[in-house]
Amino acid sequence: MEIQERLGDPFGNPFGGGLVTPAREEILRRVRRATHDVPKDEHPEDVPVERGYRDKDDAPREEIVERFAERVAEYEATVHRADESDLPRAIAEACGRRGVRQLVVPAGLPEEWIPEDVETLRDAASSPLSNEELDRSDGTLTGCSLGIAQTGTIVLDAGEGQGRRALTLLPDYHLCVVREEQIVGLVPEAFAKLEETVKGEGRAITFISGPSATSDIELNRVEGVHGPRTLEVLIVG
Amino acid sequence: MTIEAPDAFSGGKTPHFEESARESLADSQLRRNLGKATQTIRNKRAVAVEEMPDWEQLREAGRALKSRTLRHLDEYLLQLEESVKQAGGQVHWARDGEEANRIIAGIAKSHDAGEVVKVKSIATDETKLNEYLKREGIEAFETDLAELIIQLAGETSSHILVPAIHKNRSEIRELFMQKLGVEDLSDDPPDLTNAARLYLREKFLKAKVGISGANFAVAETGTVCVVESEGNGRMCTTLPPVLVTLMGIEKIIPAWQDYEVFMQLLPRSSTAERMNPYTTFWTGVSEGDGPQEFHLVLLDNGRTEVLDDEIGRQTLNCIRCSACLNVCPVYERTGGHAYNSVYPGPIGAILTPQLVGIGKSGSDSLPYASSLCGACYEVCPVKINIPEVLIHLRGRVVRHKQDEGGLRGKLDPENVAMRAMAKTFSEPRLYEGAQKAARIGQWPLARSGAIHRLPGRLAGWTDARDLKPIPEQTFREWWRSRNGSGTHSGTRSGEGS
Numbered sequence: 001m002e003i004q005e006r007l008g009d010p011f012g013n014p015f016g017g018g019l020v021t022p023a024r025e026e027i028l029r030r031v032r033r034a035t036h037d038v039p040k041d042e043h044p045e046d047v048p049v050e051r052g053y054r055d056k057d058d059a060p061r062e063e064i065v066e067r068f069a070e071r072v073a074e075y076e077a078t079v080h081r082a083d084e085s086d087l088p089r090a091i092a093e094a095c096g097r098r099g100v101r102q103l104v105v106p107a108g109l110p111e112e113w114i115p116e117d118v119e120t121l122r123d124a125a126s127s128p129l130s131n132e133e134l135d136r137s138d139g140t141l142t143g144c145s146l147g148i149a150q151t152g153t154i155v156l157d158a159g160e161g162q163g164r165r166a167l168t169l170l171p172d173y174h175l176c177v178v179r180e181e182q183i184v185g186l187v188p189e190a191f192a193k194l195e196e197t198v199k200g201e202g203r204a205i206t207f208i209s210g211p212s213a214t215s216d217i218e219l220n221r222v223e224g225v226h227g228p229r230t231l232e233v234l235i236v237g
Numbered sequence: 238m239t240i241e242a243p244d245a246f247s248g249g250k251t252p253h254f255e256e257s258a259r260e261s262l263a264d265s266q267l268r269r270n271l272g273k274a275t276q277t278i279r280n281k282r283a284v285a286v287e288e289m290p291d292w293e294q295l296r297e298a299g300r301a302l303k304s305r306t307l308r309h310l311d312e313y314l315l316q317l318e319e320s321v322k323q324a325g326g327q328v329h330w331a332r333d334g335e336e337a338n339r340i341i342a343g344i345a346k347s348h349d350a351g352e353v354v355k356v357k358s359i360a361t362d363e364t365k366l367n368e369y370l371k372r373e374g375i376e377a378f379e380t381d382l383a384e385l386i387i388q389l390a391g392e393t394s395s396h397i398l399v400p401a402i403h404k405n406r407s408e409i410r411e412l413f414m415q416k417l418g419v420e421d422l423s424d425d426p427p428d429l430t431n432a433a434r435l436y437l438r439e440k441f442l443k444a445k446v447g448i449s450g451a452n453f454a455v456a457e458t459g460t461v462c463v464v465e466s467e468g469n470g471r472m473c474t475t476l477p478p479v480l481v482t483l484m485g486i487e488k489i490i491p492a493w494q495d496y497e498v499f500m501q502l503l504p505r506s507s508t509a510e511r512m513n514p515y516t517t518f519w520t521g522v523s524e525g526d527g528p529q530e531f532h533l534v535l536l537d538n539g540r541t542e543v544l545d546d547e548i549g550r551q552t553l554n555c556i557r558c559s560a561c562l563n564v565c566p567v568y569e570r571t572g573g574h575a576y577n578s579v580y581p582g583p584i585g586a587i588l589t590p591q592l593v594g595i596g597k598s599g600s601d602s603l604p605y606a607s608s609l610c611g612a613c614y615e616v617c618p619v620k621i622n623i624p625e626v627l628i629h630l631r632g633r634v635v636r637h638k639q640d641e642g643g644l645r646g647k648l649d650p651e652n653v654a655m656r657a658m659a660k661t662f663s664e665p666r667l668y669e670g671a672q673k674a675a676r677i678g679q680w681p682l683a684r685s686g687a688i689h690r691l692p693g694r695l696a697g698w699t700d701a702r703d704l705k706p707i708p709e710q711t712f713r714e715w716w717r718s719r720n721g722s723g724t725h726s727g728t729r730s731g732e733g734s
Contacts, residue, residue, distance in 0.1 A: 024318075024330040027486065030541035031311045037547055038308045044491065047305035052294035053498070071511065125525050131442050131476060151504075151512035164526035165475045165517070169468070187512075188497035195493055198458050202324050202520035204527055207500075209512040212468035216383035216399055217406055217426040219274050225382060225430055226437065227468030227515065 055192075057149065057185020064149045068183045069235055071152025075210020076223050077231040087177070087236050088112055091141065094175050094232055104129065104140040104171055106163025113141065113177065123163055134166055139173030140228070145197070147183040147235075148190045151209060154178060154233065155190060158203040165204055174228035176208075180237035244393065245578040245589050246334065246363050251599030254606040257575040267403050271572050274402045275563045281509035282560060282616070289505070298498045300620040303554035306456075306489055307544060313456040313489045314535065320459030324521020326531040333538050334364030340534055341366060341448065341481050342373045348479055350375065350446040354437075356463060356473040357381040358450025359557060360483045360536055362394065362579040363592075366448070377448070378440050380469035382433050389416040396562060396573050396581065403572060437469065447477035447528065451484035452556070453499055454533070457492045461533065462518045464503060474517050480528035485536050487544075487553040499556060502618035506558035539592035548629045552587050554619040559584075561613035561623060567606055576603060583613035587626040595630070595637045604630035650694060665713075675707045682706075 057064060073079045082090040092115040095103065103118045107125065114120060121137055123129045134140075143161035144154050154176055156162045168174050184190050197203055211231040215221050223229065243249050261267060286292050306313055318328045331337035337360075345353055353370065355361065355377050367377045367388075379388040383401035387394060389412050394400030401409070410424040419432050452464045461482055463470040474480055490499060496518075504513045522531050543549050562568045562582030573581030577599055578589040586603040593600050604627045613623040639652055647653075661667045682688045683706040691699045698704065710718075 021330075023332050023336060026332055027330050027535070027537045027541065028311050028314065030537065031314065031486070031544065034541045034545035035308060035310065042308070044305050044309040044312065047301065047308055049298055049301040049305060050294070051298055051498075053291040053298060053501075055497075075514070128525065135438070135442065148512075153512045158523065158526050164523075165471065166527075169471050169475055187501050188494075191494060191497040191500070198460055198493055198518070198520055202458070202460075202523065204520070204523050205518040206471070207512065207516040207518075208514065209510070210514050212466060212514050214382045214430060214467050215508070216381075216386070216401055217409055217429055218270070219277050219399065219402075220426040222426050222430045225434060225467035225469070226380075226441075226472050 055188040064185045065180050065183055068147050068149035072233050077210050077233055079233045081235045084236055090234055098173055100138040102137045104137045104167055106142055106167050108160030123167055134170035137171045140167050140171040141175045143177050146190050147178045149183055150186045153207050153209045156206045157197045169227050172228055173230045175232045177234045245593050245600045251577040253602040258571040261571045261575045267572055270403055275569045278563045285505040285509045295501050296618055296620050299502050299618055302495050303619050307553055316456040317489055321521055321533050324459045326521040326533055329534045331534055331536045337364045337534050337536050338366050338369035342370055344481050344532055345375050345446050348445050352376045353446045353448050354378050354380050354440050354444040354473050355448045356470040357384050359579050360450050360485055380437050441472040441476050444477045446479045447473035449473050449482045451482050451488055453490050454488055455493050456489050458520055460518050460520045464513050464516045466514045468515055471515050471517050475527045478528055479530045481532045483534045486540050503556055503558055506560040506618040543591040549591050549626055551621050554621050555584055560616040564612040564616050583623045595633050601634045672707055672711050679706050
């Protein structure tokens with residue numbers, strides 16, 4: 001071992017003092033020795049996994065949407081509901097209330113959503129905004145991939161109209177539009193829908209359940225640590 | 238920066254649980270903070286779990302998935318390595334903490350990073366990464382609020398989930414004014430939190446390398462996730478151009494679908510919420526989004542030793558939720574520091590001695606830090622039978638003393654007593670003789686049908702309970718005195734009662 005270490009890594013990995021691959025072999029050997037009690041002909045699927053939990057919420061749509069709205073609000077996020085035709089006005093009002101002057105806009109966001117009286121900071125793959133620009137902005141407007149009623153969660157998958165992760169992280173205000181048909185009932189329904197995104201392009205996925213929070217000081221809940229301290233959700237139906 | 242107190246993973250000797258617990262018990266402020274904290278989380282958790290009609294089914298699925306993973310860990314490790322590489326990440330293997338630290342420092346150095354930002358990772362506490370990086374001239378900034386507090390204070394964590402549970406607001410205000418150079422700070426938690434936000438925002442924007450732990454990693458897709466509340470995890474895994482994730486080899490789950498189980502079990506068991514504020518799932522490197530270089534470091538550091546023990550193996554099911562800490566009557570009184578380990582509480586009492594290996598006097602005392610009440614088993618979201626493992630480990634500790642303790646171990650009073658007992662219980666003649674002797678010997682001690690205090694070294698037993706004296710007539714004597722006088726006695730071998 002020591003000789004190998006002095007010689008450097010024979011497998012071309014620049015890190016770890018040259019023992020990376022021997023470490024791999026040794027760990028695998030240790031694992032196999034430790035699991036010698038497992039019959040040789042046992043396959044992973046032979047170990048039974050009983051999925052007896054709920055995988056679909058059979059409640060009526062309206063009830064699921066209502067539950068989503070309630071539970072998002074319980075996290076101290078602001079929730080509004082709007083008709084499709086009324087959406088631009090609802091967005092403009094929200095930005096107005098907040099006093100947004102510079103609004104971060106991800107690629108692929110519907111143009112009609114963008115309020116007229118704000119300055120837009122447009123992010124694009126070819127000309128990404130800098131972290132400093134995002135940090136100085138007043139807020140960000142995005143769509144989403146999914147909503148989960150059971151937990152009041154918004155899911156972003158970095159797709160059209162959502163943007164890369166930093167866009168919903170550095171600005172202090174996040175206004176998120178969720179369409180009623182994007183809301184699923186239970187957590188397993190959400191993971192099933194996301195499977196394609198993960199296995200396809202492998203885009204990053206972010207679950208947001210209310211604004212960031214901490215209970216680290218005497219277990220007092222404080223809303224807004226890092227990330228947007230204010231989360232506002234517009235449910236469109 | 239932080240000079241961490243040596244613990245079970247520092248390589249040196251640590252005090253026995255009993256000694257350290259005595260110190261903690263004398264700190265009334267600590268006990269008040271802990272009492273309030275554990276009770277609050279305990280009650281909240283009960284509500285969050287109550288809401289779930291399928292909680293038991295989820296627990297069972299969680300346990301089964303972990304069992305499937307551990308029984309076939311070699312296959313899953315190889316599959317994970319392949320998936321992460323396919324997705325543009327690099328995979329490293331570390332046999333022990335030292336090797337992991339060397340790999341991580343090497344990556345940071347190759348990017349000329351003098352500072353790194355970190356999101357809470359117990360694995361890096363286990364390997365003493367911060368100390369290692371400091372020796373290599375790299376400063377590691379903890380970004381979790383509680384971790385920041387204890388790092389600034391130069392202390393160690395006392396709770397997996399809320400590491401600064403032992404500090405109150407005025408202590409934190411003092412600390413921030415002194416260390417962050419903030420003037421005019423109130424002791425209001427929102428003000429204190431904002432001071433940390435401003436201080437850390439600058440670090441996040443500047444950092445070239447982020448370091449994280451992992452809650453789970455999917456073998457099938459290579460998707461790693463960090464479950465958090467404050468947003469510092471999103472910052473660390475998104476903003477720096479380079480991300481290094483250290484994870485124990487047991488954190489693997491087989492398939493993407495399996496997140497549907499663990500992402501229900503973890504938040505409710507941990508922070509007692511339906512869902513934690515932020516979870517980031519990333520699959521290798523995504524072009525134009527987040528770090529463009531990703532390293533996953535797989536850490537053994539004793540985990541294969543745990544795997545090797547068929548009863549102890551279930552310890553590796555642990556998803557670090559900390560529910561067992563909050564229900565433990567021992568933890569509630571002693572706090573985390575008494576365990577002298579980065580893993581405190583009931584789970585720490587079984588994980589630590591197995592990870593560092595039986596035969597170290599400090600961590601060998603941990604399996605005894607329990608009344609075996611079983612509350613930890615009941616709340617465990619992946620059904621680790623902690624009492625079973627505790628008893629099993631007590632046995633291993635005693636056997637280890639017998640086998641390897643040399644003459645001193647053989648003469649250890651507990652060993653001598655246990656061996657004498659074993660012999661007595663295995664031979665009817667000796668057993669009855671002992672009963673007769675005890676009946677004569679106990680007369681100065683037995684008062685009104687009970688022994689309230691045993692003499693000498695045995696006094697510990699009667700400190701908190703009475704002992705029933707040997708009766709005037711034993712069952713065996715009564716049996717023989719029946720007509721026919723016990724013709725069946727001794728027909729079965731080993732019969733001894």
